[in-house]
Amino acid sequence: MCEHHLVPIYGHVSIGYLPNKQVLGLSKLARVVEMYSRRLQVQERMTRQIAEAITQAINPTGVGVVVEATHMCMSTRGVQKVQSKTITSSMVGMFREDPKTREEFLSLIKQNANKY
Structure with missing residues (x-):
């Protein structure tokens, strides 16, 4: 829910x-996703919180989180942009430091984007 x-x-x-x-x-x-998405939230913060929670839980060498969402406040109120989507990301460790690691992750998301 949009806070x-x-x-x-x-x-x-x-x-x-x-x-x-x-x-x-x-x-x-x-x-982890459900825990942060079930509260009043801002997408940018939620994206960061998911990455931080995984990092704190298992101390991986890297974490990447990408959230793509449609906000009902954009499509039903104000500007009424029905087809608008917001994409946010949080990259930690190797996903932030190594461009090849980040690119591989992002390309896998892109390849599968049409399957959702």
């Missing part, structure tokens, strides 16, 4: 991480 307008935000989250010593189960990643 400014109290209307839904719909979208999907892509997460990539490079394990250090621990690996998370897929359900744990979904739970």
Whole structure:
């Protein structure tokens, strides 16, 4: 829910991480996303919070989070831009430091974007 307008935000989250010593189960990643998305939220903050939570939990060598969402406050109020989407990202560790790692992650998201 948009914390400014109290209307839904719909979208999907892509997460990539490079394990250090621990690996998370897929359900744990979904739970992290659900935990931060169920509260009144701003997309930019939520994206960062997801990356920080994974980093704190397992100390991976890198984390990448990309959120693509449609905000009902953009499509039903004010400017009424029905087709608008907002994309935010948070890159930590190798995803921030190594352009090849970041590019591989982003290209995988791009390849699968039409499948959602």
